[in-house]
Amino acid sequence: MRIIIDGFGGDNAPGEILLGCAQAVEELGVDITVAGDKDKLLACAKEKGVEAAFHKMEVLHCPDVLAMEDEPGSVLKEKSESSMAAGLRAVAQGQGEAFASAGNSGALTVGATMIVKRIKGVKRVAFAPVLPSAQGFFMISDAGANVECRPEMLLQFGLMGSIYMEQVMGVKSPRVGLVNVGTESHKGDPLRQNAYGLLKDCPGLNFVGNIEPRDIPYGHCDVVVADGFTGNTVLKLYEGTALAIVGMVKDIFKKSAKNKLAAAMIYGDLQGLKKTMDYNTYGGAAILGAAKPVFKMHGNAKAPAVKNALRLVRDCTQSRYVDKMRDALAGGSAGENEQE
């Protein structure tokens, strides 16, 4: 299996990306194509001491870089020679089986839609990160690809999320919940009320009803369905609140010699908690609904997170979840080339 990776996406590119790829090539049994400027990649590989592993990878040479602050639409226009755009084209043309980037999420979403294209019947792709909960993990679908949504889009976000969680993450009959301001079916605005009805009536979907945001951290459902605005709010507030509180606990432990001693006594358990709540554990976000596996790694991913992400990309490409979504959505009303 060949995975194409964006060599110049993310805060730590290309160094940590190359380091992660070097580990993946040696340990994961995958072939890697790195998209980016060939000379710069080679120089970086030498600097990082992974030249031998680098020569086992292919390079898809392209001169440009799409930055975090670039407009999402630039992936189709002024940044069409960037490593992200070139990588997306390569996977669309079958030069690899999956694409992964730690770069600009918005551009990756646009590129997945317009370059890789959607599975036939998919109205919109969903940005779908898997996050740690107090109980295990859960997915948000959609966490930011679509700030404005219709009820039938929310239905598809739930359906695609459910297939992914079952096929890739091994969750049996995933519990799908709709983020809402109350648990009763009539709660929320018309978008929520109508989506509730569609989700409830969808055959084969284990819809558990509305989920209140306060229950999300406890893992009350496996797939948290939301419009992209709400899902993005949940994603960012969840990360921010967890970091803020962990930071406050850390401050307590640094406050005095006595407190430092107390911290040392429970060091192992604190590290366990830190690992439990590390959003790199689950490797990032799938762009659900794209016709090929497309993945967003965390923007600040370092080499171990890159390697973890590539393992996930390998496993889920092997699971053929895209084919399963294609089967589930066959007969949908919106075609692969739908333009909105």
Place this chain on the structure above:
Amino acid sequence: MRIIIDGFGGDNAPGEILLGCAQAVEELGVDITVAGDKDKLLACAKEKGVEAAFHKMEVLHCPDVLAMEDEPGSVLKEKSESSMAAGLRAVAQGQGEAFASAGNSGALTVGATMIVKRIKGVKRVAFAPVLPSAQGFFMISDAGANVECRPEMLLQFGLMGSIYMEQVMGVKSPRVGLVNVGTESHKGDPLRQNAYGLLKDCPGLNFVGNIEPRDIPYGHCDVVVADGFTGNTVLKLYEGTALAIVGMVKDIFKKSAKNKLAAAMIYGDLQGLKKTMDYNTYGGAAILGAAKPVFKMHGNAKAPAVKNALRLVRDCTQSRYVDKMRDALAGGSAGENEQE
């Protein structure tokens, strides 16, 4: 000053409500009117050993109770003889200067709008809790009263929140931020884009632009402006995530004798953190835009939280923030008796 309180609102009514009122009567220099069934209140006061304080309060007798699961609109119809409805009518008629309830938030919002009525020019009231941050505290305006909003409503939520934070909470030139999926002015849906323009152009408002949810816990702004759906999501996810993580830390401390010892060593600091993050510290939520001060106490408030809330109600009623909002909104396009 006389404060009218809902004797039968909240999870711990009437016992904890009466206990908190008894402390307030003795310590805060306020007069209290308790709305509720007179016989039941008296029996409860005897049982709790606060009969003497109870006889210093007035009772607004009413037979019925509006429950947490009742429809918000019931405060105007089938539950119009409830303690909440009777209390709201009493404050509207000037029998007291402010009203506080730990009961059904939705019903309180409807009652504030339809019974107490709005300040002239206010389009919609906002449910506006003050919450602890890592730096101090912040307000969400609106945190759930209006699931569907127009841009000019978001402008008013920001304006009313700013006045409250300055007049009542003592924040100079409060920083007002709009919850959005990115910091740039063009981010988000048309509601956010248009609200951004209105907030930016509002004279005297210290609008600091869009705020991403991950920055909310760090206290990057004093007034977090949102539509009620988003604001409610922020409120509930923030509380839920904080509780979940504190719960995980607690579990670590209980795990072994060694861990218990470590916990004992930093007990005082942990209590400090717990107090910092306690949502009862700031006493609840104002219903901004109502023509008289109306307050929601936390549904699970116990006696100390009830007393704290009554202190806040006293202080903010003295601040005459409602008059200041009336002045600021004079000349608005929507009248006090507007029905929507």
